[in-house]
Amino acid sequence: xxxxxxxxxxxxxxxxxxxxxxxxxxxxxxxxxxxxxxxxxxxxxxxxxxxxxxxxxxxxxxxxxxxxxxxxxxxxxxxxxxxxxxxxxxxxxxxxxxxxxxxxxxxxxxxxxxxxxxxxxxxxxxxxxxxxxxxxxxxxxxxxxxxxxxxxxxxxxxxxxxxxxxxxxxxxxxxxxxxxxxxxxxxxxxxxxxxxxxxxxxxxxxxxxx
Numbered sequence: 001x002x003x004x005x006x007x008x009x010x011x012x013x014x015x016x017x018x019x020x021x022x023x024x025x026x027x028x029x030x031x032x033x034x035x036x037x038x039x040x041x042x043x044x045x046x047x048x049x050x051x052x053x054x055x056x057x058x059x060x061x062x063x064x065x066x067x068x069x070x071x072x073x074x075x076x077x078x079x080x081x082x083x084x085x086x087x088x089x090x091x092x093x094x095x096x097x098x099x100x101x102x103x104x105x106x107x108x109x110x111x112x113x114x115x116x117x118x119x120x121x122x123x124x125x126x127x128x129x130x131x132x133x134x135x136x137x138x139x140x141x142x143x144x145x146x147x148x149x150x151x152x153x154x155x156x157x158x159x160x161x162x163x164x165x166x167x168x169x170x171x172x173x174x175x176x177x178x179x180x181x182x183x184x185x186x187x188x189x190x191x192x193x194x195x196x197x198x199x200x201x202x203x204x205x206x207x208x209x210x
Contacts, residue, residue, distance in 0.1 A: 006076060007066050015107075017163055018107045029177060033207075043063070074170060098153075102154075107166050111125065111127040187199075
């Protein structure tokens with residue numbers, strides 16, 4: 001059985017803090033129970049990009065390669081300051097994946113891309129601010145929710161200042177860990193309360209041994 005793939009979209013100025021929690025947790029999950037998931041870096045072509053923090057990132061597959069990939073568990077789109085125009089193929093791929101009931105998760109600037117392509121017109125969603133998405137001229141303003149993360153109609157959206165709830169929601173949607181592990185991890189990273197570290201360790205240990 002092949003592992004389920006989590007595709008991370010790579011583009012210039014992609015915001016490092018918005019996907020790093022997820023890639024780290026994915027690595028941890030695979031160390032604990034190997035062979036369940038794999039990370040795939042997908043791009044609009046295979047040209048290397050540079051993250052906002054200056055990290056060189058090379059896509060291994062093109063957007064066209066994931067549309068009909070039956071092992072794809074989710075597409076994750078981090079923020080960037082390059083979503084005000086372009087990325088038409090990403091929008092088309094997103095539509096195709098949603099038609100196949102593949103989860104899509106977008107944070108920060110990636111929500112701007114979805115809004116200007118009409119993908120948030122009829123779905124509850126959030127972003128950095130309602131006013132931010134209004135600049136797209138989209139028709140979904142009544143569906144904006146003032147929350148760290150929102151999932152509706154197959155799309156998860158989040159503000160760029162809430163990467164922890166975003167990561168937790170993505171992990172829940174793909175089943176990366178059981179809910180008790182995810183809940184404790186999320187609360188630990190939101191509150192820094194030591195009780196959640198203990199709860200996280202105990203839940204993760206029980207899951208690994210199950």
